[in-house]
Amino acid sequence: LRRLKVPDVSIGRLAVYLRALGELDLKDPGRRYISSSELGALAGVSPTQVRKDLALFGEFGKQGVGYDALNLHRELEQILGCDRRINVAVAGAGELGIALVRHNVARRHEGGRYPFVMAAAFDVDPEKIGTVIAGVTPVYHSSEIPRRVREAAVKMGIIAVPPSEAQGVAELMVQGGIMAILNFAPARLALEPRVQVVQADVSLELVRLAYYLKG
Amino acid sequence: LRRLKVPDVSIGRLAVYLRALGELDLKDPGRRYISSSELGALAGVSPTQVRKDLALFGEFGKQGVGYDALNLHRELEQILGCDRRINVAVAGAGELGIALVRHNVARRHEGGRYPFVMAAAFDVDPEKIGTVIAGVTPVYHSSEIPRRVREAAVKMGIIAVPPSEAQGVAELMVQGGIMAILNFAPARLALEPRVQVVQADVSLELVRLAYYLKG
Numbered sequence: 141l142r143r144l145k146v147p148d149v150s151i152g153r154l155a156v157y158l159r160a161l162g163e164l165d166l167k168d169p170g171r172r173y174i175s176s177s178e179l180g181a182l183a184g185v186s187p188t189q190v191r192k193d194l195a196l197f198g199e200f201g202k203q204g205v206g207y208d209a210l211n212l213h214r215e216l217e218q219i220l221g222c223d224r225r226i227n228v229a230v231a232g233a234g235e236l237g238i239a240l241v242r243h244n245v246a247r248r249h250e251g252g253r254y255p256f257v258m259a260a261a262f263d264v265d266p267e268k269i270g271t272v273i274a275g276v277t278p279v280y281h282s283s284e285i286p287r288r289v290r291e292a293a294v295k296m297g298i299i300a301v302p303p304s305e306a307q308g309v310a311e312l313m314v315q316g317g318i319m320a321i322l323n324f325a326p327a328r329l330a331l332e333p334r335v336q337v338v339q340a341d342v343s344l345e346l347v348r349l350a351y352y353l354k355g
Numbered sequence: 356l357r358r359l360k361v362p363d364v365s366i367g368r369l370a371v372y373l374r375a376l377g378e379l380d381l382k383d384p385g386r387r388y389i390s391s392s393e394l395g396a397l398a399g400v401s402p403t404q405v406r407k408d409l410a411l412f413g414e415f416g417k418q419g420v421g422y423d424a425l426n427l428h429r430e431l432e433q434i435l436g437c438d439r440r441i442n443v444a445v446a447g448a449g450e451l452g453i454a455l456v457r458h459n460v461a462r463r464h465e466g467g468r469y470p471f472v473m474a475a476a477f478d479v480d481p482e483k484i485g486t487v488i489a490g491v492t493p494v495y496h497s498s499e500i501p502r503r504v505r506e507a508a509v510k511m512g513i514i515a516v517p518p519s520e521a522q523g524v525a526e527l528m529v530q531g532g533i534m535a536i537l538n539f540a541p542a543r544l545a546l547e548p549r550v551q552v553v554q555a556d557v558s559l560e561l562v563r564l565a566y567y568l569k570g
Contacts, residue, residue, distance in 0.1 A: 152559070159541070338564055343471075351434070
């Protein structure tokens with residue numbers, strides 16, 4: 141597998157291709173091959189874009205036949221690092237944090253190969269500490285983040301705390317060894333550059349959409 | 356105000372600049388001007404990027420002085436269409452939908468100029484219909500989306516229903532006149548191209564982050 145510096149937007153699209161393939165019945169013998177047009181239609185991008193994105197990682201397709209769907213699915217899982225279990229911790233067991241954990245647990249129950257396991261949640265509210273979300277995810281005090289994260293081999297963090305607390309929990313996560321953070325708090329995190337942060341900011345998305353309403 | 360075809364990524368960054376400026380004390384006389392370096396540092400982008408993005412819309416800065424912060428804030432609000440109230444409807448009054456409404460109501464209570472008003476929520480659960488979220492947002496049956504959306508002059512929709520129901524509520528929203536949708540359901544929406552859709556998909560973001568964990 142070649143490792144190149146790949147644009148983040150391509151990685152985002154590979155994630156969409158992986159999901160689109162995952163929704164097909166890959167065991168159906170009539171479904172063995174999928175063309176870049178078909179995959180593009182499922183993912184909402186052009187066939188050319190599909191071919192360009194996949195070409196960044198190797199030669200997966202056959203001229204005139206398309207991609208072997210099952211094989212491509214497996215390759216994309218590997219490329220994206222989703223071919224093994226990834227433990228995730230959620231800071232903030234408020235409504236958003238709980239909704240994220242429950243959603244994830246439901247996704248795993250649906251079957252398929254969903255790699256993310258909500259291993260722990262953290263909060264500072266004494267009423268929440270000691271509870272278990274969705275029957276599987278224990279809630280600990282936020283001060284325990286470094287220790288619990290390390291013990292449970294958590295690699296990814298989700299931040300769902302108020303903006304004023306985001307930087308603090310992010311630093312505790314990094315202390316525990318977390319290197320990738322999805323941040324729902326409307327606050328910019330200042331962390332070492334090797335920590336990958338994705339900002340999931342509802343207010344910003346709404347502002348972005350507002351631009352298109354002006355007509 | 357010039358209207359050009361502006362890249363979506365620039366619009367996203369303008370939203371970040373607007374928020375960064377909004378967090379400054381714009382009434383502070385010592386804060387009258389802000390340089391592209393300062394604004395870039397607050398937004399996490401380079402000064403060159405700041406200047407390029409703003410240049411798409413006109414000449415806001417003064418050589419060697421920077422941007423008039425209050426004026427730039429006002430201009431960005433106008434450019435992004437956030438200088439007036441925008442009514443938003445949420446389809447799905449489950450945990451995620453409720454969390455989104457409460458978060459938004461809290462943002463408005465914080466003060467500042469936050470344009471989004473959660474005017475209505477929709478669900479199919481009889482126990483939810485007739486309730487009011489956060490003291491302000493009534494929950495109606497989803498079948499009422501077109502009428503309620505039209506009556507309340509709702510321009511923007513948020514989808515927080517299960518994936519199998521996403522397309523249905525999206526179509527009802529468009530029937531009611533909604534032209535911009537933020538979709539939290541992991542389902543691709545097939546709508547008229549003039550409807551702007553932003554996909555806010557937690558699972559996809561996690562997959563994207565997983566790529567960077569491979570190290």
